Amino acid sequence: MTARLPVSAASGLCEAAGVGIGWRHPHYGDLLETLPSLAFLEVHSENFFGAGGAALAVLERGRAHYPVSLHGVGLGLGSVAGVDLRHLEQLAMLVARIEPCLVSDHVCFTRGALPGQATTVHAGDLLPLPFSRAALEVLCRNVQVVQDRLRRPLLVENLSAYVQCPGNEMTEVEFLHELARRSGCRLLLDINNLYVNARNAALRGELPDPQAAVRHTLDVLDPTLIAEIHLAGHNEVHDGGVHLVIDDHGQRVCDEVWALYAYAREQLGAIPTLIEWDTGLPPLAVLLDEAARAAAMANRVVQTA
């Protein structure tokens, strides 16, 4: 077995505060052949569930060369129905096998019963929660279940939401801070998600300047709670006279989000950063180009600090 790079699981922090990329199926071969310089790889945990097979073998080969972050989309940490324990067991098996540098999922719900039915369904999507005390209780309870099973801190990512939830009782930042402080989890800050939500709020006429709104969020976030940053592209759709910005992970990071990332680095310091790309994947070289841009910005901040 090839020796692995060491990682510290106990802190929930990635030791290398550099830049990584989301590693998806079309790039498995290219990356293993070229082994580009990257601080870490991030994969979707669910794509590697199971006891064996080719995909898991490829991940283990990648793990021999890079720290690996496991990013989940299926736990549904905000689900009133609770966490699916079979799903959690699959994740625990994968964590034991891969020894990831980070394990993360989202501030969302995914599962519950449809009206009049007893069976719990899974939406296959990240569905929004109100920033309410009740949602906080559910999140803290479920995050605790996951952390107890995995015996390590979880990272929890802020969401892009396309419908407005009723019953907000605090701001998103207050909500995330409270979640991290009460559960001991860390935060995965997706700057693109903040910007997408701000753009949609602006389209609804709720705020005048999306970039200023995100900068304000970055000003008030507690840097000590943030363990990773995500950067991705988004898309604007028009339908029936209504515009909506969708976090499709199918484009390069836009200039406004790059500017916000530069601002975040100044406010928050050195934090592991990921370039995410999930739909319409370009050649690996494009992702590496985006990662190099993020790394160059990080270096500039370090040099001027």
Add this chain to the structure above:
Amino acid sequence: MSAQTASADTALARWQQSLLAALWAPTHDEALDQLATPGAPDRNFMWRGIAAYRSHAAAQAVRSLGAAYPVVEYLVGPENFEALSRLLWRERPPQGGDLAQWGAALAAQIEVLPDLVADLPFLADVARVEWALHSMTTLGDAQAEPASFALLAQEDPENLRLDLAPGTACFSSAWPVVTLIEAQRSRSSLQVPSSETARVWRSGWRPRLCNAQPGEPAFLRAVQEGKSLGAALGSAPGFDFNAWLAPAVQAGLLLRVVLNPARHA
């Protein structure tokens, strides 16, 4: 729990159930009725947001099912496959967050669609075999032990047990399912039905498919039930073990021969 907390929990549960109901509503308008008050100022944005979630769910359904059923998709065509995927998502929703595990019920869903059965009577059988090929990809890995095959010449078959490759199974069909899957033939070339029994297994990491030999399904079933080689041969009259053995080893179907612990206890 205080009355106030219970009430907040109930409101959160109600919100989650309403959004799920909106995603599974038959039409966009019915979906919107789950969440928005008619005439409310944000109705247009709510409509667009729900539409985004609903179209994402539909895309997930097609993507997940397409990964498992490429031959079914080829046989029905992309538009019909999209409709079939949406129908399965609505009628038999995912129950877990690993969407690669969703879709096992496609064959059963096809069988309750009389027009599809009349048009493509072999489709449910093709779906059953494709699901077996898909679901074996994440089973635990197993290595062959060639040295153990010498036991076949040394021991009484009643004292031996066979270990088979992950995912080994047989599917009997009134239709040429193996030929269909291997060739992805067009409907026009399949007007004359001919029965085939598919044998599926995983060789290394690769799902494999071939025609089963006469008597092989009964033989493999007995082996997988843990019966001795002698007993398995007894349950499969007409099965030619000698003709089966060398190809089974070469194809990675037979992994090892072990002394039956029940006999050697």
